[in-house]
Amino acid sequence: MSIARRIREVSKLSGDFLLRSGTRSNTYFDKYRFESDPVLLKAIAEAMVPLIPPGTEILGGLEMGGIPIVTMLSQVTGLPAAYIRKEAKEYGTCKYAEGAELAGRKLVLVEDIVSSGGAISDAVAKLRADGVPVSLTLCVIDRESGGKEMLAGIGIELKSLYTFSQIEAGQ
Numbered sequence: 001m002s003i004a005r006r007i008r009e010v011s012k013l014s015g016d017f018l019l020r021s022g023t024r025s026n027t028y029f030d031k032y033r034f035e036s037d038p039v040l041l042k043a044i045a046e047a048m049v050p051l052i053p054p055g056t057e058i059l060g061g062l063e064m065g066g067i068p069i070v071t072m073l074s075q076v077t078g079l080p081a082a083y084i085r086k087e088a089k090e091y092g093t094c095k096y097a098e099g100a101e102l103a104g105r106k107l108v109l110v111e112d113i114v115s116s117g118g119a120i121s122d123a124v125a126k127l128r129a130d131g132v133p134v135s136l137t138l139c140v141i142d143r144e145s146g147g148k149e150m151l152a153g154i155g156i157e158l159k160s161l162y163t164f165s166q167i168e169a170g171q
Helices: 003-011 031-035 038-051 066-077 118-129 147-153 164-169
Strands: 012-018 024-029 058-062 081-084 097-099 107-114 134-142 157-163
Touching: 003 012, 003 031, 003 038, 003 157, 003 164, 031 038, 031 107, 038 066, 038 134, 038 157, 058 066, 058 118, 066 081, 066 107, 081 118, 107 118, 107 147, 118 134, 118 147, 134 147, 134 164, 147 157, 157 164
Parallel strands: 058 081, 058 107, 107 134, 134 157
Antiparallel strands: 012 024, 081 097
16 A cells, blocks of 8 residues: 555544644644554655755754654654754753754755645744755645745745645545
């Protein structure tokens, strides 16, 4: 069975769902269902490896859904991972980026599902303000709801393992 079909069978929910973008959808992919399946998560990470450009030094997973994916992707590639919070924590190091040091290194962001691209845009703004160049995000599913185009407008290329259409078709 294809990875796309396995993702659909494990995580597709039907109903009325409010997305982060503020739009409503009758289909929702519960990413935590495919991210919590160790066999499927490893297959997803292995399938994503060819999307990583040569010269990448750090993989940065976005909180929270990008964290399991970036951790497994780090494991299968040997590239170090960083974990990008939505907000800097208010204790300890008080950082929004944890893990591998980002300064002066080629970073590729990793996300689970992209709808509007808002979470990526927020992370990119913080990273760029700190002098960390970023121009590429990888994701498991592009919902094909404007995120790719919005990100292109801020200089971020989005590469997805699958589009929403491909998952729906179970390709």
